[in-house]
Structures are given as structure tokens and as C-alpha cells.
Amino acid sequence: MSNIHVSATVNGDAVEFLCEPDESLLDSLRDRLALTGSKEGCGTGDCGACSVVLDGRLVCSCLVLGAEADGRTIETIEGVADGDDLHPLQQKFLDHAALQCGICTPGFLVAAKALLERNPDPDETEIRYWLAGNLCRCTGYDKIVRAVMDAAEEMRQ
């Protein structure tokens, strides 16, 4: 199996890496670029822990090949905070205790950020549907939904 050379933009930085043809973008991010914030929960697109934004679309990076990233733009959880300043969503997840074990949290944050960029004022139903592809086995979702609503309100001001 010969490796494939990929040039992409990740969190605003030009990156290059070599990947195997059947390697997922999730594995490329974690193992080639050392961006280990995106998690593998299921590896089959069911849990959303590996959520990233690919050319403006929220996707599961486990269901994208690393090779497909060539020439494309990717945003991961590592690009959500601005240096040491947390994104409002991150701060509200802390304030509302919207996480316990934390494995699902990067995916929820990336997905919630993508929602608020499209819809700055989602209602609870819209939030729950948008986040239906992100599974959390600890919180029961309520605190996550409240954190997103609270962050949205703060970001609208």
C-alpha cells in the first residue's frame, strides 16, 4: 500500500501529511497531525465524537478518508478556542457542567458551533435535532442543551 500525499488547511494552518489510502480523516488528524481532540467513539458515523467541519459542512471524520482532505479546509475542536480564551460554548459547557467523562464533548462543541453559525437563535427542538448525531452516555443531554442555549444567548449580545 503506497501512502498518499495530502495538502489541506486545518484550523487555518496549511498542513501536509502522508496517509494510507484506507485511512480515515479521523486517524490522519490524530496520528499524523497529533490533533487528538477529535475522538473515535464508534468509527461508523453513529456517535459524532469525531465531528469536524469539512469545507463548511459538519461531518463525522471517521466517515471521511484522509486522502479526501486534499485541497480542502478542515476545522477541528483544536481551533474552537482562541488561544487561551475559551469559546463561549466551551465556557458554558463548564458553567453548566455539561460533561462528565468528556469523550463526546469535542464533538458536541464542534457540532454546536456549526449550528450557531447557521442559526444564532435556535430553539430547544432545533438544538436537539441538530445534535441528534452526537451521543452522550453520561449527561442525559439536558445540561448540554441548556449550555448551548445559554451560549447562543450570550453570543447574540
Next chain:
Amino acid sequence: MRYLAPASVDEAVSALAAEPGKTGILAGGTDLLVQMKTGLIEPDLIVDIKKINDLNAIRRENGGFRIGAGVSGAQMGEHAELARAWPGVVESVNLIGSTQIQGRATAAGNLCNASPAADSVPALIAASAVASVAGPGGTREIAVEDFIAAPGQSVLEKGEIVVSLFLPSRPEHASDAYERFIPRTEMDIAVVGVGISVDTSAEGEVKNARVGIGAVAPTPLLVNEAADAIVGTKLDEEALERCASAAMAACSPINDKRGTIDFRIKVAGALAKRVAKRAYCRARG
């Protein structure tokens, strides 16, 4: 395994036709990559069709819509004209999976995966959708109801790819709808799915109808008898009953953990009535 991302349909077809081993066509990847991951298939060559420009767009053609094979469900949902003309097709595609899946999964891929329970297929059948196929022997057009041969198996031959799906133009007072039964509110596979398209006269009489049903037979079906039951009517209760009976008569489902044979047949009838009413209401504005 090799990965290719050709820039043209010809290049994609040549590569697929020339490969002696197993091949996989990568559009959204939401079926293919899962099947690879779980060891269901081990392709020697994957051809990614998303670098072919033409395949990533929805275009108007003869008053209808040509949907490229690389177009995601999210793109379809955001296309206001398409959603207005074919709301049933768009809702059927948008029911598939999560937001993340919608960002990648394609209607053409849902068809090619050839599942009996594919959500978009009954709606596409109802819409008289046609798949444009390119292959080593040239191009051909395949009506969606003729596309799936058996569970997981399409009529595509070696080297052939679906390039686009075509949805025809809509006359006035015409619309469609799709509904499925699942035991949850979201993120599930259809136990029964029904898509219906109606075209009505100014006075409200159904002029033409198409009924597609899914998850109740080895392949999704076009049920002409169910459509005939409502043509010439204003969807009175008796016509709806006949439509439901015809839909139920067409079912040959299996018993599995999602539903029993009896349950699936009963739900197919209930959905046929409900979906016919929704399509009709939309058509009447």
C-alpha cells in the same frame, strides 16, 4: 487498496472498468466506509467521484432538476426551488441519519446501496426519478423503480457509475410527500416507508399519481394499483381505503426485530392513506 479521485466521469469509468479486483465508488461514503470498517467489503480500488465538478451540483434542466451523484442531503435541503417542487423527495433524503450524515450522504448513494429500506427510494420512485448511468459501453438511463435488483444489489454492471438523478418538471397543483414508520423520533431505519406524488386538476381531481413503498419487500416497489385507486378522485375516504388496500396487497415483508409481517403490512396501509393526504394537501396549496 488504491484510492483515486479522477477529474472526469470518463476517467472514473475507465479506472473502474480496468480494475480486475473489487471496486468501491465513494460519494458520501456513509455506507461504503462503514462497510469497509466492518469488513463487509474489502475493495482493491476506491474511486472518489467528488472531484468531478459536474457531480457536485443541482442544475435546472427542461424545467426539472438534475442532482449530481456527489450532492449531499444537506445541499438538497438548502435548495429552495428543489424543496418547493419536490418536498417529498427532499424530506425523504433529509430523514437519513444525523446532521453529520446529511453533510456527506447522497441520494444517488442511497439508491446505489440498494437497501430495501432506503428512505429516499420510495420517494424517488413516486417522483418518476431517473438515474443517469455512465459506463464503458456509454450512457444509459434507468428508472429508479428498475434500479434495485435485490437487497444490496443494483443493476449496475462493472465499470458503471450513477452520474446524476433527474427529477422531472412539476405542473401546477402537483406535489409529493414521504413518511416512514420508525419506533423512535429520529436516527433509525424505516420499518415501512411510503412516498406518493400527485398531480391534480384545477378542480382538485387527481390526474396522475405514483406510489412507492419501501421496507416491505426485497426491493422498494412502485405500486400502480395504489396510484390507480386515487386517480380520478378528490381523495375521498373510499379512494383512500382502496389505495391502502392496494399498498397492503403489494407487501411481502419479512419478520425481523424492527417489525412483524402483519405489523408492516398494516402500517403500509395506514401510511399510504396518510401520505396521499399530505401530498394532496401540498398539491392544493
